[in-house]
Amino acid sequence: MNQVYSSSPVDYLRDISAWVSSVQKLDQLLELIMKTSVRMMQAKASSLLLVDDNGKKLYFEVITGSQKEKIKSFELKVGQGIAGLVAKSGEALLVEDVEKDSRWYKKVSRDTGIDTRSIICSPMKSDSKVIGVVQIINRLDGTPFTGDDLNILNVFADVAAKAICDSRRMARVSRENLDLKEQAAKRYKIVGKSRAIKKSISDALKVADSNARVMILGESGTGKELMAHMIHKQSPRKDASLIVLNCGALTENLLEDELFGHEKGAYTGASSKKYGKFELADKGTLFLDEIGEMGLNMQTRLLRVLQEGVYYRVGGSKTVSVDVRIICATNRDIEQEVKDGRFREDLYYRLNVVQIKMPPLRERKEDILVLAEYFLSQLKAERGEVDLHFSKDAVKLLRNHCWSGNIRELKNAVERAVIMRNGNLINSEDLPFSGCISRAGENCSPSFEPGETLKQAVKHFKKDFIASTLKAYGGNRTRTAEALGIQRTYLSRLLTDYNLR
Ligand SMILES: Nc1ncnc2c1ncn2[C@@H]1O[C@H](COP(=O)(O)OP(=O)(O)OP(=O)(O)O)[C@@H](O)[C@H]1O
Ligand SMILES: [Mg+2]
Structure with missing residues (x-):
């Protein structure tokens, strides 16, 4: 028998496919799907049940019809009743008259006062695993459902399954994203209690919010890159990328290529178009590390981009315009570089809108132990070792060692000690400089071994x-x-x- 629907099935399905892409909330979307299936088949009620995490039970996720509040609290075992059987077998079922079918589980209808007569039920699958079922009960005119109805319900079930899977995947991705963000935030934590580092942090936080260009100065390993990340993460640009480019590591041509990208065929070997770091950092931050190493020609090109706000890719004739905040860093005495003519003064003023100085470790001795403990805690977390501590001697040696400015040196020392130690205590002998004599104080002398000629x-x-x-x-x-x-x-x-x- 050919079924008569109030609108054409294609119209209903077209509506649903539009909703799938426009309705953001899964529960709203599923309700729309179920209500439409009821309207289309001129039925009394419908429900969507999901298999629980253990794969043992089905619970009602969406219910349409007059008894929905009562039905909500019911659960079915997988394998129990029509819905349970469909969930178990993965095969759709049509029951023209439930009273004549021993597979029917009467309890839900009896307890809720629903006069169930005819049922169609389809499985929802993801990668051939049943994640739930959709079912429709009773035609309005009292006639039983047909095979055509079941075929259509199968399509509804597929659409609902896809919506559920997409939403679960999105939820997982956004959870993972959040985890990654939290991990990244931890990785870029600037540790220290000294006045010097607190001043650098508070300066950075003041400027993070704005679009102002920042120049970070400090010796090697004093946390310049860490600071650039912190500023970016605290800025309104935090959801876009921070792109790092080390200007000291590249020849002039390569640096130009990295910064501005090139068009296909710009030079031999340029087999496809390449986006430069400027474009990759669009809406985000570009961190130009070791800016003091940049040659004068590139300085001139960079200055022009900062003045004009646009540039050309290498070999390109179309201007590229980007919205990028620039943070740069150097361990050189940049003012001296300007005086000596090695760094363009006009570029210096453009980049040095706000200057942040990273204090060397030797000028903030209060931070030595705080940092050592921090690095140890990171290593403990990485290695899954909870009970690991510095001995009193190790603490003393760490405190009294004549540190240069470089925090990486301290980090490496802690890492080495963790590897070398026996048991749960890190002793002074585990530290790489044990056995060397060094004086604490403002003017550290280089370490030397007693007994040397x-x-x-x-x-x-x-x-x-x-x-x-x-x-x-x-x-x-x-x-x-x-x-x-x-x-x-x-x-x-x-x-x-x-x-x-
Ligand atoms: N205040 C700090 N808190 C926690 N970790 C720090 C701190 N300062 C530096 N570090 C760590 O020390 C190492 C060196 O830091 P970073 O790379 O940011 O320094 P840098 O000044 O950019 O060094 P370089 O001049 O060698 O490029 C990194 O592993 C960083 O995580
Ligand atoms: Mg660096």
């Missing part, structure tokens, strides 16, 4: 002195050689001899 001690001193000068000049050999008053070639030889490469 003068020649050995001088050699150690020379090594330390060259290493720290090289560090102070950001690894620039020409300037280090100048400062030490020796030839660059001689410096290179010393670096090889002392294994300082």
Whole structure:
């Protein structure tokens, strides 16, 4: 028998497919689907049941019809009644007259006073696993449901299943996203209780909210990159990306290519279009690390972009315009670089709207233990070891060690100690500098071993002195050689001899 529907099935399904993409809330969408199926089949009521997490029970998720409040509290076992059987077998069922069917579970109808006569029920599947069922009861005109009705209900069940799976996937993705954000926030935590670091943090928080360009200054390993992340995470741009580009690590051509991208065929080897970091950072933040290493030609190009707000990809003829906040950092004495003509003054003023200084560790001794404990707690969490502590001696040694400015050095020391220790206590011998003598105080002397000959001690001193000068000049050999008053070639030889490469 051909069924007569009030509108064409195609119209109903078209409506539903429009809702699937426009209705944001799953429960509203499922209700719409179920109400439409009832209207379309001119039936009395419908319900959608979901299989619980254990795969043992079915509970009512959506109910239409007059008795919905009463039905809500019922649960069915998978395998029990028509709905339970459909959930178990994954096969749709049509029951023309429930009274004549022993599979029918009377209790729900009896207890709620529903006069159930005819039922159609279809499974909802995800990757061939049944996640629930949809069922419709009683035609308004009292006639039983037909095979055509069941075919149509199968389509409704598929649409509902897809909506449920999409929504569950979205929920999982957004949960994971939240987890990742929390992890990232933890990773970018700036630890410290000294006045110096608190001042840097409070300066950064004041400026984070604005669009102002920030220049972060500080020696190597003092947390400049960490600070850039913190500013980005506290800014209105936090949901877009922070893109990092190390200007010191690339030749001029590569830097240009990385910053601005290129068009297909811009040069030999440019086989496809490439987006530059500027474009990737659109609506977000671009962190130009080691800006002091940028050559004068690139400085001029960068300045032009900052002045004009647009640029061309390499080999391109169309302007690209982006909305990017720039944060930069350097461990060089940038003002001296400007004075010496190695850094453009006009670019310096454009970038240095707000300046944040990262204090070296040796100037904030109160932070040594706080940081050491923080790094230890991170390692404990990573390794799943709860009961791991510094011994009193280790604490003393950490506190009294003559730290340079570099916090990475402290982090590495803690990491090494965790690897080397026996048992749950980290002793002073586990720290990489145990056995070296160093004086605490404002002017730390380089460490030396007792019992060395003068020649050995001088050699150690020379090594330390060259290493720290090289560090102070950001690894620039020409300037280090100048400062030490020796030839660059001689410096290179010393670096090889002392294994300082
Ligand atoms: N205040 C701090 N709290 C927690 N961790 C810190 C802090 N400062 C630095 N660190 C850690 O020390 C390491 C060095 O920090 P970062 O890379 O941000 O320094 P940097 O100044 O950019 O170094 P470089 O000059 O070598 O590029 C990182 O592992 C960072 O997580
Ligand atoms: Mg850095």
